[in-house]
Amino acid sequence: MNLLSTKKSKKNSAMTKQYALLLFTFMFTPFAINAQQTVNTLVVHADAPKDTISKNIYGQFAEHLGRCIYGGIWVGENSSIPNTRGMRNDVVDALKKIKVAAIRWPGGCFADEYHWRDGIGPRTSRPTMVNTNWGGVTEDNSFGTHEFMDLCEQVGAEPVICGNIGSGTVKEMSEWVQYLTSDGDNPMTELRKKNGREKPWNVKFWFVGNETWGCGGIMSAEHYANELGRYSYFLKNYADNKLYKIASSGLPEDYAWTETVMKKWRHTDSTTGGWLTGFMSGYSLHFYTVNDWSKKGSATNFTENDWFATLSKTLEMDELITRHSAIMDKYDPQKRIGVTVDEWGNWFDVEPGTNSSFLYQQNSLRDAMVAALNLNIFHMHTDRVTMTNIAQMVNVLQSMILTDKEKMLLTPTYHVFDLYKVHQDAVVLPFELASEDYELSGKKIPAISATASVDAAGLLHINLVNVNPKKSITVRCTIKGVTPKVLSGKVLTSDKMQDHNTFEQPEKVGTKQFTGFKAAGDELRVDLPSKSIVVIELKK
Numbered sequence: 248m249n250l251l252s253t254k255k256s257k258k259n260s261a262m263t264k265q266y267a268l269l270l271f272t273f274m275f276t277p278f279a280i281n282a283q284q285t286v287n288t289l290v291v292h293a294d295a296p297k298d299t300i301s302k303n304i305y306g307q308f309a310e311h312l313g314r315c316i317y318g319g320i321w322v323g324e325n326s327s328i329p330n331t332r333g334m335r336n337d338v339v340d341a342l343k344k345i346k347v348a349a350i351r352w353p354g355g356c357f358a359d360e361y362h363w364r365d366g367i368g369p370r371t372s373r374p375t376m377v378n379t380n381w382g383g384v385t386e387d388n389s390f391g392t393h394e395f396m397d398l399c400e401q402v403g404a405e406p407v408i409c410g411n412i413g414s415g416t417v418k419e420m421s422e423w424v425q426y427l428t429s430d431g432d433n434p435m436t437e438l439r440k441k442n443g444r445e446k447p448w449n450v451k452f453w454f455v456g457n458e459t460w461g462c463g464g465i466m467s468a469e470h471y472a473n474e475l476g477r478y479s480y481f482l483k484n485y486a487d488n489k490l491y492k493i494a495s496s497g498l499p500e501d502y503a504w505t506e507t508v509m510k511k512w513r514h515t516d517s518t519t520g521g522w523l524t525g526f527m528s529g530y531s532l533h534f535y536t537v538n539d540w541s542k543k544g545s546a547t548n549f550t551e552n553d554w555f556a557t558l559s560k561t562l563e564m565d566e567l568i569t570r571h572s573a574i575m576d577k578y579d580p581q582k583r584i585g586v587t588v589d590e591w592g593n594w595f596d597v598e599p600g601t602n603s604s605f606l607y608q609q610n611s612l613r614d615a616m617v618a619a620l621n622l623n624i625f626h627m628h629t630d631r632v633t634m635t636n637i638a639q640m641v642n643v644l645q646s647m648i649l650t651d652k653e654k655m656l657l658t659p660t661y662h663v664f665d666l667y668k669v670h671q672d673a674v675v676l677p678f679e680l681a682s683e684d685y686e687l688s689g690k691k692i693p694a695i696s697a698t699a700s701v702d703a704a705g706l707l708h709i710n711l712v713n714v715n716p717k718k719s720i721t722v723r724c725t726i727k728g729v730t731p732k733v734l735s736g737k738v739l740t741s742d743k744m745q746d747h748n749t750f751e752q753p754e755k756v757g758t759k760q761f762t763g764f765k766a767a768g769d770e771l772r773v774d775l776p777s778k779s780i781v782v783i784e785l786k787k
């Protein structure tokens with residue numbers, strides 16, 4: 248019995264599952280085992296592989312917000328910063344290294360005031376607009392559809408487009424799809440060719456609005472469900488391009504919204520046949536790790552209580568996915584409709600002295616922990632979660648990369664994505680984890696979090712996270728079904744919780760080779776340093 252095999256019991260949180268295992272072991276083990284001995288053990292079932300971890304779980308979000316696009320990615324062809332057709336080479340190279348799988352664009356809230364026709368044609372004649380959501384700055388539309396598709400091609404990522412239903416029209420959105428993906432004899436194909444792109448692109452992921460409860464149009468669930476049908480119906484598949492249309496959700500805990508949308512559009516994903524099809528293949532979920540929106544706190548100047556509160560909050564992701572997915576199960580038991588967690592991550596106060604609308608924040612070891620905990624949670628939900636997009640890719644919120652004119656640095660979160668890229672398209676392995684608690688001020692969370700997978704080449708990767716900032720922990724791992732050979736290990740940690748990379752000291756927090764493991768019989772003992780993220784590579 249695999250008590251913690253998370254596929255089966257999605258109603259329980261990761262924490263509950265870990266406590267359940269402890270209780271189960273304590274109550275039913277026929278030998279007199281001290282409860283103390285059962286903790287900090289990981290049993291990985293390499294003989295029972297589960298679902299594939301879609302590489303699209305390793306997606307990013309890039310909005311026209313602050314310095315994400317402008318300055319962070321796009322500098323223009325005439326910039327002194329080395330670039331390829333206007334895209335920063337340093338940033339593109341760094342993104343390629345972590346295998347960014349998908350990029351969601353142009354927003355966010357910006358998407359629902361973006362009119363795509365303003366961003367095509369000669370740049371000098373593109374109209375400007377006011378970016379009302381993000382500081383009222385003038386958007387000159389120099390980064391538009393062709394530039395975004397070029398970025399995706401340079402990075403090797405899937406394009407993910409968010410259409411405007413808040414201030415746009417059905418005609419406008421349906422023509423954008425035609426412009427991008429049709430090769431037929433029609434005005435949109437002609438226009439695209441006139442703008443220099445002969446062949447259509449492939450675009451799979453298409454959002455029908457963003458946060459339609461708020462900046463995407465202040466809609467009720469019922470209103471949105473109707474709009475979803477109206478818009479979706481006119482978003483057509485051209486030739487062999489198949490759209491994966493994604494519906495907007497309500498606020499993170501608005502389960503009634505999920506119920507309303509699912510009830511109306513159940514079984515209408517593109518695989519079901521019939522004329523009333525293809526309305527919805529995915530369902531969006533946004534969840535930012537924020538405890539108090541009126542006091543978000545500094546990204547780098549924080550206490551251990553703040554560290555604990557952030558890590559504790561971020562674990563709620565598991566419950567959110569579990570509960571939304573349970574509602575979806577009622578209407579879609581075969582799980583044909585996926586959940587996309589297309590905005591997630593830490594949201595702190597902006598860096599002192601920066602524009603408060605630009606959401607520029609630093610990124611510390613605490614952010615690395617949040618990234619790793621969430622990726623571990625997503626791996627537990629591979630039967631439902633088809634894509635995620637951390638917010639945001641460069642210079643905004645929990646970024647991979649920060650830039651300052653020609654300078655660039657990689658954040659601790661970037662290094663987590665680098666450590667975790669081995670899991671892309673690998674098969675997740677079920678496991679049982681019994682973790683001690685990390686306790687602070689009378690509250691507790693599990694100290695250890697884990698994930699494991701096997702890739703097509705037969706390499707096993709086990710990632711272990713120790714969130715306790717003051718204590719190293721030894722985890723005894725058993726791998727069932729194979730006798731693997733340990734090949735190598737890597738670790739991400741630093742002296743202090745608050746450590747982060749700066750333009751003066753860009754490599755303060757980074758990954759190092761890890762040797763803190765020992766094979767003893769069929770057991771692998773891993774000595775996890777305090778506040779660390781470790782990946783061990785093994786060969787079957």
Ligand code: AHR
Nearest residue numbers: 354355356357457458638
């Ligand atoms: O990522 C910043 C903003 O957060 C997005 O524009 C919006 O969708 C969300 O509220």
